[in-house]
Amino acid sequence: xxxxxxxxxxxxxxxxxxxxxxxxxxxxxxxxxxxxxxxxxxxxxxxxxxxxxxxxxxxxxxxxxxxxxxxxxxxxxxxxxxxxxxxxxxxxxxxxxxxxxxxxxxxxxxxxxxxxxxxxxxxxxxxxxxxxxxxxxxxxxxxxxxxxxxxxxxxxxxxxxxxxxxxxxxxxxxxxxxxxxxxxxxxxxxxxxxxxxxxxxxxxxxxxxxxxxxxxxxxxxxxxxxxxxxxxxxxxxxxxxxxxxxxxxxxxxxxxxxxxxxxxxxxxxxxxxxxxxxxxxxxxxxxxxxxxxxxxxxxxxxxxxxxxxxxxxxxxxxxxxxxxxxxxxxxxxxxxxxxxxxxxxxxxxxxxxxxxxxxxxxxxxxxxxxxxxxxxxxxxxxxxxxxxxxxxxxxxxxxxxxxxxxxxxxxxxxxxxxxxxxxxxxxxxxxxxxxxxxxxxxxxxxxxxxxxxxxxxxxxxxxxxxxxxxxxxxxxxxxxxxxxxxxxxxxxxxxxxxxxxxxxxxxxxxxxxxxxxxxxxxxxxxxxxxxxxxxxxxxxxxxxxxxxxxxxxxxxxxxxxxxxxxxxxxxxxxxxxxxxxxxxxxxxxxxxxxxxxxxxxxxxxxxxxxxxxxxxxxxxxxxxxxxxxxxxxxxxxxxxxxxxxxxxxxxxxxxxxxxxxxxxxxxxxxxxxxxxxxxxxxxxxxxxxxxxxxxxxxxxxxxxxxxxxxxxxxxxxxxxxxxxxxxxxxxxxxxxxxxxxxxxxxxxxxxxxxxxxxxxxxxxxxxxxxxxxxxxxxxxxxxxxxxxxxxxxxxxxxxxxxxxxxxxxxxxxxxxxxxxxxxxxxxxxxxxxxxxxxxxxxxxxxxxxxxxxxxxxxxxxxxxxxxxxxxxxxxxxxxxxxxxxxxxxxxxxxxxxxxxxxxxxxxxxxxxxxxxxxxxxxxxxxxxxxxxxxxxxxxxxxxxxxxxxxxxxxxxxxxxxxxxxxxxxxxxxxxxxxxxxxxxxxxxxxx
Numbered sequence: 001x002x003x004x005x006x007x008x009x010x011x012x013x014x015x016x017x018x019x020x021x022x023x024x025x026x027x028x029x030x031x032x033x034x035x036x037x038x039x040x041x042x043x044x045x046x047x048x049x050x051x052x053x054x055x056x057x058x059x060x061x062x063x064x065x066x067x068x069x070x071x072x073x074x075x076x077x078x079x080x081x082x083x084x085x086x087x088x089x090x091x092x093x094x095x096x097x098x099x100x101x102x103x104x105x106x107x108x109x110x111x112x113x114x115x116x117x118x119x120x121x122x123x124x125x126x127x128x129x130x131x132x133x134x135x136x137x138x139x140x141x142x143x144x145x146x147x148x149x150x151x152x153x154x155x156x157x158x159x160x161x162x163x164x165x166x167x168x169x170x171x172x173x174x175x176x177x178x179x180x181x182x183x184x185x186x187x188x189x190x191x192x193x194x195x196x197x198x199x200x201x202x203x204x205x206x207x208x209x210x211x212x213x214x215x216x217x218x219x220x221x222x223x224x225x226x227x228x229x230x231x232x233x234x235x236x237x238x239x240x241x242x243x244x245x246x247x248x249x250x251x252x253x254x255x256x257x258x259x260x261x262x263x264x265x266x267x268x269x270x271x272x273x274x275x276x277x278x279x280x281x282x283x284x285x286x287x288x289x290x291x292x293x294x295x296x297x298x299x300x301x302x303x304x305x306x307x308x309x310x311x312x313x314x315x316x317x318x319x320x321x322x323x324x325x326x327x328x329x330x331x332x333x334x335x336x337x338x339x340x341x342x343x344x345x346x347x348x349x350x351x352x353x354x355x356x357x358x359x360x361x362x363x364x365x366x367x368x369x370x371x372x373x374x375x376x377x378x379x380x381x382x383x384x385x386x387x388x389x390x391x392x393x394x395x396x397x398x399x400x401x402x403x404x405x406x407x408x409x410x411x412x413x414x415x416x417x418x419x420x421x422x423x424x425x426x427x428x429x430x431x432x433x434x435x436x437x438x439x440x441x442x443x444x445x446x447x448x449x450x451x452x453x454x455x456x457x458x459x460x461x462x463x464x465x466x467x468x469x470x471x472x473x474x475x476x477x478x479x480x481x482x483x484x485x486x487x488x489x490x491x492x493x494x495x496x497x498x499x500x501x502x503x504x505x506x507x508x509x510x511x512x513x514x515x516x517x518x519x520x521x522x523x524x525x526x527x528x529x530x531x532x533x534x535x536x537x538x539x540x541x542x543x544x545x546x547x548x549x550x551x552x553x554x555x556x557x558x559x560x561x562x563x564x565x566x567x568x569x570x571x572x573x574x575x576x577x578x579x580x581x582x583x584x585x586x587x588x589x590x591x592x593x594x595x596x597x598x599x600x601x602x603x604x605x606x607x608x609x610x611x612x613x614x615x616x617x618x619x620x621x622x623x624x625x626x627x628x629x630x631x632x633x634x635x636x637x638x639x640x641x642x643x644x645x646x647x648x649x650x651x652x653x654x655x656x657x658x659x660x661x662x663x664x665x666x667x668x669x670x671x672x673x674x675x676x677x678x679x680x681x682x683x684x685x686x687x688x689x690x691x692x693x694x695x696x697x698x699x700x701x702x703x704x705x706x707x708x709x710x711x712x713x714x715x716x717x718x719x720x721x722x723x724x725x726x727x728x729x730x731x732x733x734x735x736x737x738x739x740x741x742x743x744x745x746x747x748x749x750x751x752x753x754x755x756x757x758x759x760x761x762x763x764x765x766x767x768x769x770x771x772x773x774x775x776x777x778x779x780x781x782x783x784x785x786x787x788x789x790x791x792x793x794x795x796x797x798x799x800x801x802x803x804x805x806x807x808x809x810x811x812x813x814x815x816x817x818x819x820x821x822x823x824x825x826x827x828x829x830x831x832x833x834x835x836x837x838x839x840x841x842x843x844x845x846x847x848x849x850x851x852x853x854x855x856x857x858x859x860x861x862x863x864x865x866x867x868x869x870x871x872x873x874x875x876x877x878x879x880x881x882x883x884x885x886x887x888x889x890x891x892x893x894x895x896x897x898x899x900x901x902x903x904x905x906x907x908x909x910x911x912x913x914x915x916x917x918x919x920x921x922x923x924x925x926x927x928x929x930x931x932x933x934x935x936x937x938x939x940x941x942x943x944x945x946x947x948x949x950x951x952x953x954x955x956x957x958x959x960x961x962x963x964x965x966x967x968x969x970x971x972x973x974x975x976x977x978x979x980x981x982x983x984x985x986x987x988x989x990x991x
Contacts, residue, residue, distance in 0.1 A: 007235035007295050010303040011247035014282070014641040015315040017592035018245045019049075022218055023056035025243075025303045026068070030214070031061075038066035043073050043217040043234070048402065048583075049590045053218070056592070073199065073220065073227065095197045099188040101136070102540050102564075106548040108132035108179060113550075115174045125506070125550040126559035131614070133563075135175060138615045143192035144224045147624055149176045152616075155623045165617040172615045196226040203233035206240075214239040219590045221245060221638075223285060223627075228292030235293070242293075243303055245590060246638055247286045250306065251320060256297060258325045259284055278325040279631050280607075282638035311647055314341040319641050322670045332674055340675040345644070346682040347668070348652040350689075356654040357387035359689040360597055363650060364388075364580055365395050367595045376593035377582045378643050380608055380636075381600035385582050388599070392580070399580045402587040404571035407537070410530035413565050415440045416538075419517045420561055423496045423509075424554035426468040429461040429746045436489070440521040453485040463744040464754060465791040470497055475789035492520045503551035506560065507542050513557070514538050530570045537568060585639040596646040601653040601665040607636035640667050650682065701982040704730050705959035708737055713954050719841030719880040725949050727874055728969035730962035730978050732953075737960075742973035750794055755861040758784065759802070759911065760844060763809070763859065764827040772823060774810035781806050801919055805911035808920025812909075820850035825899060830881075830889035834943075837950050843881045843890070845909075846899060853904030856881045864908035870925040871933045871941070874968040878906040878925065879942025886939070904935055 012021045030036035037057075044050050050070045057067060109132035113123065116131075142148070153173060158166050183189060189197075206215070217234050220227065221244065234240040260277025278284055290297060307313050317339045324331055350356035360377060367375045379385055382403060389399050407413040418435040425431045433454065435441060442450040460482065466472035470490055477486050490497065495515035517525045526535045541564070552560065583591060585606075600606050610629035613621060622628070643649065651671070653664055664672075714736045717725075725732040734740050744751065762781050770776035781802060785795050813823060824846055831840045845857035856878050858864075865875035882903030884890065890899035907924045914921035926935050933941065952958045962978040963969045975981075 005236055005238070007232065007293070007299060008237075008241045009235050009290075009293070009295050009300045010241060010243045011249055011300050012243060012245055012303045013248060013250075013306055013312070013316055014246035014319055014638070015312045015645050016306075017056075017645050018219060018590045018642070019052040019056040019592050020060065021304055022053060022243060023060045026057065026216075027060055027065075031065070035066065037068050039213040040068035041211070041213060041215045042068045042070045043215070043220065044070055045220050045222075045589070046072060046586075048587045049219050052591050068216075073195075073217075073230070095194060095201065096187055096189045098191040098194040099183065099186070101191065103548075104190070105129060105132045105136060106550075107182060108135050108175065110548045110550065111175050111178045111182075112171070115178060116171050124556065125552045126556045126563070128550075129560055130563065134614045135172070138172070138613060139176070139179075139190065140192040141626060142624075143190055143196065144226075145626055146196065146225045147626065149173060149180070152620070152624060155620060157617075157619050157623055160619060161617055165620070168615050169617070169620060196224075199226040199230045203230045206237060207233050210237050211239070214241070216241045216243060218243040219245050221285060221289060221589075223289040223292045225292060228289060231289075232293040232295070235295070244286060244289070244300070246282065246642055247290075247297075247300060248283055248316070248320060249297070249300060249302060250316060251283070255320070255324070255328060256283075256287070258328050259287055260325075261287075261291070278327075279628055280633040280637065281325055282319075282323050282634055282641050284634045285631060285638070311344060312645075314338065314343065315644060318342065318675065319644060321674045322667070323637055323641070335674065340677075342671075342675045342677050342680050344646075344648050345671075345680055346648075346650045346685075347672075347680045348650060348682045348686055349664075350652065350654045350686060352656050353384055353654045353658070354387060355686075355689060356599065356652050357384060357391050358692060359685050360388050360599055360650075360652060361391035361394070362689050362692065363595070363597060363685060364392060364397065364399075368397070368577075368579060370594075372579075373595065374579045374593040375581070375595045375597070376588065376591055376643075376646075377580075377597045377599055378585065378588040378639070379582070379599035379606070380585050381605050382584075384600050388582065397580060398576050399582050400576035400578075401582040402571075403582070403584055404569035405530070407530060407533055407565040407568040407570055408562060410534075410570050411438070411440055412525045412528065412531040412534045413568075414438065415521060415525050416513065416517050416534055417558070417562060417565070419496070419520070420513050420554070420558045422493075423499055423513065423516075424558045426501075426554075427470055427473060427493075428465060428468075432473070433458055433461065433746060435520070440524050442520070442522065443524050444522065453482065453489075456482050457486070458746065459743065461746055463748055464750045464794055465747045466789045467791060472789055472791070492516070495519070499554065501553070503553050503556075505549045506552050506557060507549050509552060509554065509557045510538060510541050510561070513561075529572060533568055533570050534565070537564060585636060588639060589642060593646060595648045595650070596643045597650045597652065598640060598643050599652045601651050601668045602657075603663040603665050606640070606665050606667070607633040637667060701979055703962050703983055704978045705961040706730070706733055707957065707959040708733070710957065712737055715954075716838040716840060717950070717954065719839065719877050719884075722876050722880065722946060722949055723874050723968075724971060725953060726945065726968075727965045728963055728971060728974075729953055729958075729960035731969070731971050731974045733960035734974045734977055740974075740977070750790075750798060752862045755798070756859065758788065759859055759861060760827055762806070763845070767823060767826040772813055772817075774814055777806050777810045778803055801911070804919035808918065809909065809911075812920070812922065816847065821847050821855065824848045825890075825896065828890055828896070828899065829893075830884045830891070830899075832884050832887040832889040834946065835950055835955060837954055839880065839884070839889075839946070841877070841881055841884060843885075846885070846890075847905075848901070849904065851904075852901055854882070854885050854899070854901045855905030855907060856885070856903055857907050857909055860908050860910045860912075862910070862912060864910050864923055865925065867925045867928040867931040867933060869968070870938075871931055872968075873941070873945035874965070875925070876942045876945055878908075879938050880946065882906065882939050883943060883946075903939060906935070906938055 012018050026037060026040070030040060042053070044053065050072070053070075054067060057065065106129070109125065109128040112131050112135065113125070113128045116128075142152070152169075161169075215234050215237055217231050220231065220242075231242050235242045258278065259281050260279075287297075290300070306316070318341060321332070321335055321339045348356070348359050350359055364375050364377070367373050377385070377388060377399070385401060385403065389401060392399050408417055415435075415438050418431065418438055422428075422431045422435045436454045436457070437451070457477070460476050460480070461473070466476045470493070473486070473490075477483050493516055495512040499512065525531055541561075581591070581593070598606070610632050613629065616624075616626075618629075651668060653662070653668065655662060721732060721736065724735070735742075744754075762777070762784050766772065766777050766780055770780060785799060785802070788795070816822075825843070826845050827842060828846060829840070829842045831838055833839070843856060844859045847855040847857060849855060858878055858881075869875040870878070885899055885901060885903050888898070888900060892898045905924070906926055907922050909920070909922050911920055913919055925931075926933050926938050953960065963980070963984065966984075
C-alpha cells in the first residue's frame with residue numbers, strides 16, 4: 001500500500017485565465033524533459049476544455065512538444081465519454097455495459113404508458129416520450145448523487161404534499177422498480193451508474209497501485225460523490241494533483257464561513273434550524289466539492305503565485321465584492337477604492353435585442369482589426385447568438401458557434417420534418433407546397449422546371465382547402481396541363497400516399513417518411529454533415545423499434561421526430577473564423593480570449609430560471625438531499641466570474657425583449673451597485689451601432705394617382721366594378737388596366753365570393769332544371785356540397801347555415817308565387833351601351849310582378865349594402881341591372897327569351913341571420929325611412945353616378961387616385977401595391 005500523503009490540491013483564481021495559467025504551470029513542472037509532458041495523464045471535464053488547454057500549451061511552448069494524454073470524465077452533463085483510460089479490458093470485475101440512451105428513453109416511455117394509465121399524457125406516445133426524457137434526467141441525478149429508490153420510498157412527506165405531487169412520486173417509484181427489473185434482465189445498467197462504478201474502480205486501482213506517471217485532474221468542479229472520491233484519490237497519489245478552477249484562496253475566513261456549509265443530509269426531526277447556505281454564491285459548489293473531498297481550504301495551494309497588484313488582483317477584489325452573500329452585503333458601504341476598480345470592463349445597454357446583437361457584431365469587427373486578437377462571445381441566449389451570427393455575416397465573418405445549428409433548422413432536417421408534416425396534415429396545401437418548394441426537392445438539373453410546375457400548383461390550390469388526401473389535389477387539378485406533371489410528382493410520394501389514419505408502429509411510419517424523403521430529394525437529404533446526422537437519427541429510431549415500437553398517429557410521429565431532432569446539433573468541423581467563438585455557459589468554462597463579450601445579461605436569461613422537476617416536489621428533493629435547483633444560479637455566477645478574467649470584458653443587455661421591458665441580471669445590478677462608474681457605459685459603440693443601420697431621411701410618399709393614356713382606359717365596365725371605381729380608383733386601375741388579379745391565400749377561409757358562386761350555381765340550376773320545385777332545392781345543394789372539392793370541416797361548418805337559408809328561399813319563392821310574383825330567370829347576363837362604353841353584368845334573379853314590372857334580386861351571402869350606400873352611389877349594382885333590363889340588355893340566349901319591362905322593384909336577399917334569429921331575409925334599398933331614394937329615382941340616380949364615373953375616369957383623363965373615399969373603399973387586396981401604410985393619414989388635407 002502507498003504511504004499516506006497530504007492531498008495535493010491547487011487552485012487557479014477566477015480572475016486569471018484557467019487554461020493559460022494551467023499550461024504555464026504544466027510547462028514549468030514538466031517542460032524540461034521532452035517526454036515529461038507526454039507522460040502526464042490529464043483528467044478534464046469535456047472536449048472544449050481539452051481544446052482550450054491544448055491551444056494554451058501551444059501558445060506557451062517555445063518549441064514543439066508532445067501533448068499530455070487527456071481523458072474526459074464529464075462535468076455537469078453526461079454527454080462526454082469517460083475514455084478508455086478508466087475502463088481497461090480484463091482488469092478486475094467487469095462492469096456491465098450501459099444501456100443506449102435512446103433505447104432507455106423509449107423503454108421508459110413504454111413503462112410510463114403502462115404504469116401511468118389514466119394519467120394525463122401517458123396514453124400519448126409523444127407525451128410519454130417527453131415524460132421519459134424528464135424521468136431519465138431525474139434518475140441520472142439520483143444516481144449521480146448516489147440516492148436509491150429505497151431512500152426515496154422511506155421519505156414520509158405525503159401529509160405536506162399536494163395530491164398531484166404524491167401521485168407523481170408514486171408513479172416515479174413504480175416506473176423505477178419496473179425499470180430496474182428490465183435492466184437486470186437485460187444485463188445492463190444506467191449510464192450514470194456505470195460512470196460511478198468506473199470512477200470508483202479507477203480510484204480504488206490507483207490507491208492500490210499508484211501510477212508511475214503524473215495524474216492531474218484539472219478544471220473539474222462537480223461535487224458528485226463518485227467524482228469527489230476520485231479527486232481525493234488523485235490528490236493523495238505520489239504524483240497526483242488536483243487543480244480547481246475559480247477557487248478564491250484570498251477570501252477572508254468570515255466571508256468563507258458566510259457562504260455556509262454544504263448540506264449532505266436532511267435535518268433530523270426536532271433539531272434546531274440551521275441557517276440556509278448561500279447556494280447561489282459562485283464559491284458554494286467549490287466549497288461543496290472540497291467538503292466532499294475532505295479537504296480544508298487551508299490545505300489548497302495556489303497553482304502559481306497570485307499577483308498582489310495589477311489588473312488580475314484588482315479583478316479578484318472586484319469579484320469578491322460583487323458576489324458578497326446577502327448577510328454581508330453591508331460591506332459595500334465600507335469598500336475601499338481598490339475593491340471597486342473596473343478597469344477593462346464596459347457595459348452596453350441596448351434598447352432591443354437586435355440593437356444589442358448589432359453592437360456585439362461591431363465590437364467583434366473592431367477587435368479583428370488587431371492581428372492575433374481572439375474574441376469570445378458568451379451567452380446562454382441562443383436567439384441572441386443567432387442574431388450576432390447573422391450580423392457578422394455582413395463582413396463575411398463566420399463565427400465558430402459551439403452550439404452549432406439545431407438539426408431541424410438545417411436543410412435536411414427541415415426537409416425530413418416537411419415530409420412528416422405533409423403526412424400528418426393529409427397533404428393539405430400549405431405543408432404540400434412547403435415540401436415541394438424546399439431546396440432539396442428535386443435538386444439538380446430539373447429544378448427550374450419543377451419550380452415552374454409547383455408555381456402552377458400553387459395557383460390551383462388558392463382558396464379554401466380541398467378535400468383531404470391526394471384525391472383532393474387530383475380534383476383541384478382536374479384535366480389541366482398540370483395533370484401530367486402531377487402524376488409524376490405524386491409517384492414520388494407513393495410511400496406515404498395511402499397512409500391509414502389509425503395509429504401505426506413508429507418504425508413503419510419512419511420507414512415510409514424516410515423513403516418519401518429519399519425519393520423526393522433523390523437521396524440529397526442524406527448528404528453533407530446535417531444529412532448524415534439526420535440519417536443516423538433515423539437509423540437509431542429504426543434500430544430501437546424492436547425494444548419499443550409504439551403505435552403513433554402521423555401527428556404524434558411528427559412530434560416525436562421534431563423533439564428528437566431538436567436535441568441534435570450540427571457543428572461544421574471547418575470553415576469558421578479561427579479567432580471568433582460563441583460559447584454557451586457550459587462551453588465557456590476554462591476558455592480564454594483577449595476580448596470577452598458576456599451577452600444577454602437579463603434576469604431569466606443569465607442566470608436562467610431553473611426548470612422545475614416534474615417528478616419530485618422540492619420538498620421531496622430537499623428531504624432526499626439532492627442539490628437544490630437554485631444551485632445553477634451559483635454556477636451561472638461562477639461562469640460570469642470566469643469570463644471576467646479577461647483583460648477586456650464587455651457586458652451587454654437589452655432593455656426590452658420582443659414584447660416587454662426586461663430586468664437587468666442580478667449580477668449586473670450587483671456590479672453597478674458595487675462600482676457605480678459611469679465610465680463603464682460604452683455609449684460610443686452603441687451610437688456607432690445605431691448609425692450603422694440608421695434610417696435614411698424619410699421621403700414623403702404621395703398618394704398614388706396614376707394617369708394612363710386614353711387608349712389604356714377600360715372600354716368595358718362591369719356593374720360590380722362601378723362601386724370600386726368610385727370609392728378606390730387605384731384598385732380599379734390595378735385590377736382592370738394593369739390586369740393584376742388578386743390571389744386568394746393558400747388554405748384560405750371560404751370567402752364571400754366563393755360562397756356566393758356556390759349559391760348562385762345552385763339557384764340557377766334549381767330554376768332551370770328543377771322548375772323551382774321547393775322539395776328539390778335542398779337535395780340539389782346537398783349534391784353540390786358533396787361533389788365540391790372542399791375539406792369536410794368546411795362543409796360541416798357551412799352546411800347548416802346554407803340549408804336553412806335555402807329553405808327560406810324556397811318558402812319565400814312559393815309565397816311570392818302565390819301572390820302572383822314569379823321568378824322568370826336566374827344568373828342572366830346582359831349588356832348595354834352608354835356613351836360608347838359597354839356596361840355588362842349578371843342578374844342573380846329577375847322576378848315578374850302581376851302588373852308586368854320587373855323586380856331585380858341580388859343574393860348576398862353576407863350583410864347587404866345599406867340604403868345610404870346606395871343613395872351615395874357606392875352600391876349601384878341593382879340600379880344598373882334595372883337600366884340594363886329597361887334598355888333591352890337581356891337579349892335572347894338560346895332557349896331563354898329576352899327580358900323586357902320596367903324595373904319597379906329592387907331587393908337584396910341575404911342568406912345570413914336575420915334580426916329574428918332565422919337564416920334568410922329580404923331587404924330593399926328603396927323606400928326606407930329617412931332615405932329619399934325611391935323606386936322611381938333608383939334608375940336616374942344610378943345613371944347619374946354612372947355617367948359621372950365614365951366622364952371622369954373612362955372617357956376623361958382624371959387620375960386613378962388611391963382610396964378616394966376611404967370609408968367606402970373596403971377592398972384591401974391592392975393596399976400593398978399602393979403602399980398605403982406609407983402615406984395614408986400623413987397627408988395634410990388628404991381626404
